[in-house]
Structures are given as C-alpha cells and as structure tokens.
Amino acid sequence: MTNTPLDAPTDFTPADDERPAGQWMEGYWAETVPWAKRFAFAIWAYYGWMIYQQFEIYSSDMVVYQGALMHIGILLLxxxxxxxxxxxxxxxxxxxxxxxxxxxxxxxxxxxxxHRFLVLSLVVAALWLWSAAIGWYNTFQIMSEYNTPYENPLQSE
Known part of the structure; x- marks a missing residue:
C-alpha cells in the first residue's frame, strides 16, 4: 500500500522519496487550525451566554440568593x-x-x-443527558399528580 494523498489524481504514483508518510496530512491539519479556534470562541461565547442567563434568572427570581456563594456555584457549574x-x-x-x-x-x-477535549465533551454530554432525564422525570411526576377540576371527556364515556 502506498502513501497516496486524498487529493491526488487517479493516475498518481508517488516515488519513495517524493512525499514522506504523513506529509500530505499537513494541509488538512493546517486547515483545521482556524476552525478549531473559531469553535473555541463559540464555546466561550456559549459559556458567557449561559452564565449571563443564570445570573439574570437568580437575580430576578431569588433575591435571597444573590450572595457570592451562588455566583461561585454558577461559575463552577x-x-x-x-x-x-x-x-x-x-x-x-x-x-x-x-x-x-x-x-x-x-x-x-x-x-x-x-484527546482531553473529546473526553471532557463526553462527560459534558453525559451530564447534560442526566440533567435532562431528571427534568423529564420531575415533569412526569408533576403531571401525574395533577388532578384537573374539569371533567375528562375520555373518562366520562
């Protein structure tokens, strides 16, 4: 098996000393660099937006919890x-x-x-799924305990 670049024409036959192994991948990784930086900035913007939203929620709804511990807890979360x-x-x-x-x-x-980014993204995804499952469970519990004062037409028949 020869080391053929992905962007090579179909009749490409590299010489042994023409392109060493892995050299043709440099162009691919060089194109990855600006996208990784943009993605990092998007992640940080999302972080800032979520922190802003949480501070707005806690500052408007729970005046008692406006202390520094609540802010530190949100930042750690x-x-x-x-x-x-x-x-x-x-x-x-x-x-x-x-x-x-x-x-x-x-x-x-x-x-x-x-590698650390990928492992941490799996952890964040697992925590998000866990949080969503808890939210769904709580919603179903509240809905199952709710008794409507109106007659349910399906049960009256």
Missing amino acids: YSPILLLGYFCFRFAQDLERALAGQDQLLLEKAFRHL
Missing part, C-alpha cells in the same frame, strides 16, 4: 464548558506551532489537548 473551550483553543494553538516549526513534541501535545 459551567466550568466544564469553559475547559472545553480552553482545550479546543490549546489544540489549535499547539497544532499551528507544531506545523510551523515541524516540532513532533508540540504535535503530540496538541493531540493530547484534542
């Missing part, structure tokens, strides 16, 4: 999202430096950041 943005940005930054300087150690460091 959304800290995994902040870390997601950090790992994504560091991946892009280290990958950019590794491609510019042909540094294998920086490349390994970049992919460690990518």
